[in-house]
Amino acid sequence: MDGFRYMDGVATVRLDVAACIGCGMCEEVCPHGVFAVAEGKARILDRDACMECGACAMNCPTRAISVNPGVGCAAAILTGWLSGSKPTCGCGG
Amino acid sequence: MTDDKGYRAEATDPSSSETARGCCDPAAEKSVSCCGGGSPSKSAIRYDESFVEGQVDTPAGPVPRVHSRIGSRDLLGRWRVRWGIGRDRYRVAPGLYALGAPDGNAPVLVTANYKLTFDVVRRDAAGLDAWILVLDTRGINVWCAAGEGTFGTEEVIRRVTVARLSEIVSHRRLILPQLGAPGVAAHEIRKGCGFSVVYGPVRARDIRSFLAAGMKATPAMRRVVFPTLDRLVLTPVEITGLSRPAGWAAVVLFLLAGIGPGVFSLGAAWERGIGAVAVLAAGILAGAVVTPVLLPWLPGRSFSVKGGLAGGVLAACAVMWQRGSLEAPAALALLLAMTAVSSFVAMNFTGATPFTSPSGVEKEMRRALPVQAGLTVLAGLLWVGGAFLR
Numbered sequence: 143m144d145g146f147r148y149m150d151g152v153a154t155v156r157l158d159v160a161a162c163i164g165c166g167m168c169e170e171v172c173p174h175g176v177f178a179v180a181e182g183k184a185r186i187l188d189r190d191a192c193m194e195c196g197a198c199a200m201n202c203p204t205r206a207i208s209v210n211p212g213v214g215c216a217a218a219i220l221t222g223w224l225s226g227s228k229p230t231c232g233c234g235g
Numbered sequence: 236m237t238d239d240k241g242y243r244a245e246a247t248d249p250s251s252s253e254t255a256r257g258c259c260d261p262a263a264e265k266s267v268s269c270c271g272g273g274s275p276s277k278s279a280i281r282y283d284e285s286f287v288e289g290q291v292d293t294p295a296g297p298v299p300r301v302h303s304r305i306g307s308r309d310l311l312g313r314w315r316v317r318w319g320i321g322r323d324r325y326r327v328a329p330g331l332y333a334l335g336a337p338d339g340n341a342p343v344l345v346t347a348n349y350k351l352t353f354d355v356v357r358r359d360a361a362g363l364d365a366w367i368l369v370l371d372t373r374g375i376n377v378w379c380a381a382g383e384g385t386f387g388t389e390e391v392i393r394r395v396t397v398a399r400l401s402e403i404v405s406h407r408r409l410i411l412p413q414l415g416a417p418g419v420a421a422h423e424i425r426k427g428c429g430f431s432v433v434y435g436p437v438r439a440r441d442i443r444s445f446l447a448a449g450m451k452a453t454p455a456m457r458r459v460v461f462p463t464l465d466r467l468v469l470t471p472v473e474i475t476g477l478s479r480p481a482g483w484a485a486v487v488l489f490l491l492a493g494i495g496p497g498v499f500s501l502g503a504a505w506e507r508g509i510g511a512v513a514v515l516a517a518g519i520l521a522g523a524v525v526t527p528v529l530l531p532w533l534p535g536r537s538f539s540v541k542g543g544l545a546g547g548v549l550a551a552c553a554v555m556w557q558r559g560s561l562e563a564p565a566a567l568a569l570l571l572a573m574t575a576v577s578s579f580v581a582m583n584f585t586g587a588t589p590f591t592s593p594s595g596v597e598k599e600m601r602r603a604l605p606v607q608a609g610l611t612v613l614a615g616l617l618w619v620g621g622a623f624l625r
C-alpha cells in the first residue's frame with residue numbers, strides 16, 4: 143500500500159519453495175501483494191508488506207507457507223501481557 | 236475498504252496455525268477479546284426486518300428476499316455503531332437470503348452477520364440476482380471474524396448444509412470476500428461440502444465488476460487500501476473506547492493538582508486540574524483523531540513516533556498560545572505529557588489499520604512504552620513540583 147508501510151524485517155512469513163505447487167492461492171488471497179507466482183513456483187516478493195493475517199498459510203493446500211498470525215493491535219497485546227493470556231481482537235469499529 | 240478492519244487470532248506456534256484457529260480451540264476460551272462478539276446469534280430469520288421484502292420459493296423452501304435500499308434506520312444504526320454503541324448486538328440472523336430474483340444459476344455471495352457488513356453487501360450488490368449466505372460471525376465483520384475463526388471453514392460448511400444450498404443452486408461455487416481468507420481453507424471447504432471457493436474482491440463495491448468480468452478480480456480489487464475517509468470513520472470508536480481510562484486519569488489529575496505548599500488545596504485542585512485534564516483531552520485528540528487522519532503524511536513508520544510528533548507539535552502551539560500564563564516547569568510538563576499521551580493513544584490505532592503486523596506492533600511497543608512512561612513521570616514531577624516553586 144503506497145504511503146502505508148509498517149516496520150521492516152519483522153514479518154514471520156516463510157515459504158518452502160520445494161513444497162510449493164504453484165497453485166497461486168497465496169497470490170490471490172494476500173491483500174498486500176506479498177507473493178508472486180511465476181514458472182510454477184511462488185516466491186516472496188515483498189516480505190515487509192506482510193501484516194501476518196495468515197490467509198496465505200490457511201489456503202496453501204501443501205502447507206508450504208508458514209506465518210505466525212496474531213493481533214496487530216496494541217491494546218490487545220497489552221491486555222495479553224497484563225493478563226498473561228493470548229491476545230485476540232475483533233476490533234475495528 | 237468500505238467496511239471494517241480487524242485482527243486475527245494468534246497461534247503461538249507457527250506449525251499449529253492451521254489447526255489452532257477454530258472456535259473449538261481450547262486456548263480460545265481464556266483469550267482476551269477487546270470487543271465483544273461472543274454469543275451465537277439467533278438463527279430464525281425474521282420476516283419483519285425492514286430490509287426483507289417478501290420471499291423466493293425454492294426446492295428447499297421459501298427464502299427471504301432482501302432489497303438494496305438503505306433507509307434512515309440503517310443510517311442511524313451505522314452512526315450508532317461507529318460510536319461503539321450496541322455494536323455487539325448489531326446483527327442479522329444468519330442463513331440464506333435472496334437478492335433480486337435469483338435462480339439455480341445465480342451466484343452465491345457469502346458474508347458476515349454484522350449488520351453494517353450485510354447492509355454494505357446488499358447495497359453494493361444492487362441490481363444483481365444473487366443468493367446471500369450469511370454466516371454467524373457473532374455480529375463481527377468479515378476480517379475480524381476471519382481472524383477469530385468464526386468466519387471460518389466449519390461455519391461455511393455448516394451454513395451451506397443447513398440452507399440445503401445444493402438443492403437450490405445447480406452450480407457448486409461460493410464467492411467469499413477475500414478478507415475472509417484468514418479464517419477459511421478453500422480446499423477444506425470443497426472436501427467438506429462439495430462447493431469450491433472463489434475469492435471475490437476485498438471491497439463489496441467491486442462485486443458487480445468482478446462478476447461481470449467472469450469472476451476475475453483486477454489487482455486493484457485484491458489490494459487493501461486505507462484512504463482518509465476510512466480512517467476518519469474509525470476515530471469515534473477510538474475515543475469512546477478511551478473514555479473510561481481517561482476518566483480515571485482525570486480523577487488522578489485532579490487529586491495531584493491539589494498538592495502544593497499548603498498540603499492539599501481544593502481551589503488549586505480545581506484550577507490546576509482543569510488545565511491538566513484539558514492537556515489530557517488534547518493529547519487524546521492528537522493521538523486518536525489527528526494522527527489517524529494525517530497517518531500517511533506523518534514521518535516515521537511506528538505509530539508511537541507519528542503520534543508523538545503530532546502531540547508534540549500541537550503542544551508547542553498550546554505553549555505559545557498560553558505563554559503569558561504558563562511558568563517554565565508547567566510549560567515543559569505540558570509539552571512532555573501531551574507528546575506521551577498522543578504517542579500512546581496513536582499506538583492503539585494499530586488495531587484499526589489493515590497493514591500493521593503483530594510482530595511489528597510488539598516490537599514497537601517494547602521500544603515505545605518505556606519512553607512514554609518516562610515522559611509521563613517526568614511531566615508529572617515537573618507539574619507537581621512546579622506548584623511548590625510559586
